[in-house]
Amino acid sequence: MDRRNFLRAAVVGAGTVAFGFSVTRPAIAYPAKTGPSPYGNLLGADANGIMLPQGFTSRVVARSTRTVANTGYTWHSAPDGGVCFADGTGWIYVSNSEMSSGAGGASALKFDGNANITNAYRILGNTTRNCAGGPTPWNTWISCEEHDTGYSWETDPWGVKTAVRRAAMGRFTHEAAACDPVRKVVYQTEDKSDGGFYRFVPTTWGDLSAGKLQVLTTNLTWADVPDPDGSPTPTRDQVSNMKLFSGGEGAYYRNDICYFTTKGDNKVWAYNAAANTLDVVYDDNLTSNPPLTGVDNLTGAGAGDLYVAEDGGNMEICIITPDDVVAPFLRVTGQSSSELCGVAFNPAGNRMYFSSQRGTSGSSSGGITYEISGPFRS
Structure with a gap:
């Protein structure tokens, strides 16, 4: 050691x-410091405009407003947060749609064991600004609405069961969710400059229909939110000593730790639930030539690495290693009016998925969803 x-x-x-x-x-x-990537330097942009390390390749798997290959389904606009679910020898990638005025929701891409797309379909509709979310241990996807009166929706990645609004999880500017099966809670971030870091404690684990909404306080205790409906007083204004976070974004749970990002101060945090500590994993003000700015969605890989997508910056997905080194893993070129989101791995960990929300056009209808394959660390 x-x-x-x-x-x-x-x-x-x-x-x-x-x-x-x-x-x-x-x-x-x-916190993590700028250093060399375990994958080496980025090469020149490939045919898809993506700069990757040696040995990695990219392909486009879906484009907004266009029919997904081998299906009759039109991929949604403004793709955002996403995750993969195992499906026999294949997998399903679900992706939110951050469209306004009831035009949001979520869709799914189904792959066989050879990474061929076999189906695409809608799993949630008629919702607004579905930004990030998180998977549950019982194989559902929590899709979160990012607006002041937004809800969390529990959806079926296979598209069989009807999506259900989970009002008990609170009504606020939801961003991401991460399930902690040890403490049987769901952590939630809030995309406000004075937002909170919440946890939902279901009455029965595996059933999100009822439970308590709590928020982290300045002394790292969890306080009940008196009125999760947030009306007339927003949830973030109901607990006087709530700890403030500047623009909560992605969340990812692993081994007693919930990692989450805040875009207002470009930080990656680690809440250790077992030790009840809160640490800064990355702060762009605490390293030279910081490669990671505009922190957004994040995920983890088998080697213990974190991958953080940028909303802005220079359109990179950066890696943070267990040795506390931060470096670019990939860069998307020619899309400076977009943002990267929905970073997720398939169950085998050898394929990464992510979206450029507005693609080359800078419009929500120009979104592009990609797959990266190569020798990822296991």
Whole structure:
């Protein structure tokens, strides 16, 4: 075990509590610093305008307002957050649509074991600004509406069951959701400059129809939100000592830690639920020549790497390694009026999916969804 992993293990083993432990974050490696990518430098742009490391290739799997190959389905505009679900030897990639005025929702791409597209279909419709969300352990997709009176919707990736509005999870500017099966809660981010970091505690795990909405406070306790409906008082204004986060974005849970991003200050956070600590994994003000700006959706890979997509910046998906190095993994060229989102891996971890929300046109109707294949670390 190397020094930084030893120190991290020592902190967890000692039963660290927030604000009660004297070792500072720099002593145990956070935050990540600019360094060389484990995949090497980016090569010149390929035929799809994507700069990738050696050994990786890209393909377009769907374009907004166009029929998906081998199907009769027209792919949605403004593709945003997404994730993959196992489907026999194949998988399903679900993607939100961040369209306004009831034109949002979510769709799915179905792949066989050879990565051929076999179907595409709608799994949620007639909703507004579906931005990010998160998968559940019982194989549903929580699709979140990003507006002041937005809801979370539980959807079926296979498109068989009707999507259900989960009002008990709160009505606010939802962004992402991440399930914690150990504590049996769902963490939620809020895309407001004075937003909160929430958790929903279902009455029965596996059933999101009822439960308590709570928000993280400044002393890292969880306080009940008195009125999850947020009317007339917004949920973020109901708990006086709520900890403020500047523009909550993506969320991803792994091994007792919920990682989430805040775009207002370009940070990646780690809430360690077992130790009840909150750390900054990445801050663009704390490294030289920061490669990651405009933090947005994020996901993880088998090697312990995090992949963070940019909304703005120079249109990159960056990697943050377990050794606390941050570097570009890919860059999309010629699409400066867009944003990258929906980054997710298939179950085998050898194919990455993501979208450029507005593509080369800069319009919601110009969205492009990509697949990257290659020797990802396992």
